[in-house]
Amino acid sequence: MKRKDFIRQASVLAASSFFVKANAFSQPAKPLRVGLIGVNGMGWSNLNAMLNVPGVVCTALCDVDERVLDKRIQELSKRNIAVKRFIDHQDLLKNDVVDAVIVATPDHWHCLQMVEAVKAGKHVYVEKPLGNSIKECEVMLAAASKYKKMVQVGQWQRSQQHFKDAIAYVQSGKLGKIRLVKAWAYQGWMKSIPVKPDTDVPTGVHYDRWLGPAKKRPFNANRFHFEFRWFWDYAGGLMTDWGVHMLDYALMGMKVSDPKSIMAAGGKFAYPEDAAETPDTLTTVFEFDNFNIQWEHANGIDLGPYDRNHGVAFIGNNGTLVLNRQGWEVIPEKGRMEAIPLQKSVDNGLQKHMENFVEAIRKNDKTLLQAPVEAGAHIATFAQMGNIAYKTGKKLYWDRQKRNFTDPEANKFLAASYQNGYTLPQS
Structure with a gap:
């Protein structure tokens, strides 16, 4: 499948099933609040898939391109989803409106943003490749271990x-x-x-x-x-x-x-x-x-x-x-x-991957993760x-x-x- 076709199809599948959450999850009492850092392309597909999981809400978007950022905010508004708007990811991480973040920025930002996110007490879904160098992967492994947050890498075929x-x-x-x-x-x-x-x-x-x-x-x-x-x-x-x-x-x-x-x-x-x-x-x-x-x-x-x-x-x-x-x-x-x-x-790998991430957070069990930080670093x-x-x-x-x-x-x-x-x- 061509990458651009996959992104388009994933977005369509996610959006079309937004109102029909036909999966095994029951609605939890407390919502999981998600923020997206990097709202174009794969980041948008990731967010839509996560929003299909019952009990997940989007509360914040962050991007350095205000043109794309405002477009996504408007698209969410049409679905009655109101979010906070951020240009600087550090401002988002300091805010208490999110429990977990999706990092879908260019590769050279993954290490900084993932490490800062777990330090801030957030769970992280980070796009592949995990790091843009071998040393970055080592740092990210150490940070995930130290701060004990769930870190799922976007290698969705594993699900x-x-x-x-x-x-x-x-x-x-x-x-x-x-x-x-x-x-x-x-x-x-x-x-x-x-x-x-x-x-x-x-x-x-x-x-x-x-x-x-x-x-x-x-x-x-x-x-x-x-x-x-x-x-x-x-x-x-x-x-x-x-x-x-x-x-x-x-x-x-x-x-x-x-x-x-x-x-x-x-x-x-x-x-x-x-x-x-x-x-x-x-x-x-x-x-x-x-x-x-x-x-x-x-x-x-x-x-x-x-x-x-x-x-x-x-x-x-x-x-x-x-x-x-x-x-x-x-x-x-x-x-x-x-x-x-x-x-x-026979299944939607991206959707299952997001469900797996949310389940691991809900149960506080990193052994459930299909693509943990260790696999991404490897x-x-x-x-x-x-x-x-x-x-x-x-x-x-x-x-x-x-x-x-x-x-x-x-x-x-x-x-x-x-x-x-x-x-x-x-x-």
Whole structure:
């Protein structure tokens, strides 16, 4: 499913079911008050899904783009939902109108806002990738542990039944010895981003607040809103945007964590002259004992492995299980096992993920979380390893005990560079 189509569909599904809360939750006596930080795109889909859970109310919206902020406030007003309006997320966190926050800002803000939120006593739903560097993930883990708040990461496939069923089959041993796991994202809808000149900051945009700890630069529309993903100052391209989804299941299926080595090759092969910085084509190999995990991504192409534009394939001696958001199937090696036809997805993963988050808060039980901060930190770190291998152009070796690379050049990329008076938060 194309990302933009998913966001549109998720919003429609959430809005259409807003008045029909057909789930197993009973109406609690005390409402859970939610604030949204970052109200565009996925943040809006997240909020609508959460509002479908009985007993959840939205009490605050925060965004540095007043144009989008006011649009969302008006949309909620039409549904008889009145909220407080904030430009600065710190003002929202100091206010007693929220019990939990959704952090759906660009990646370079996730660490600061999640840490500040748990310090302020709020539960947090934070979009993936959890952190924009390996060191940020470590800080976020420590903060969640110290302040003992519920932190759910937006890896919503973890709440979908067909993903769980597929992983159970992988771990049954029926595929035989698995020697290679492929994970990929082929994004045909991702066209070239034309180079645009710098401009004045649009009216209503608090650009310094948007930049935050990132390098000071003139305003450029290419770097703003959705397209921030393709610039190293703010994110890690498709490796961290889609890789955290698909690679998460590669690791889960194989019951592994840290790789022995990582190597990557790619570049701007599709659109060499466009404005984006991150590679539009990339192959990354993560080495484990007795098998490899391979990541692929390509912009402008939809025909990925097994005729799917995204997915994970567990390639065993007896057959291959192919899994993505639409379902899973088993393709047998001839004469070695029976085929299993496509087992289609039957539920709304985003909706179930929000229900799971609310349930964990209600029961004060973090073990219920389908995508806890530990899972988010694990896969965000893993994806960052792939980007660091690409940036150095080397085969890198990971020291599991020291939690760093054996290569000094690679270790320079462990932490993001905080500027403009911001510093990496302390838990």
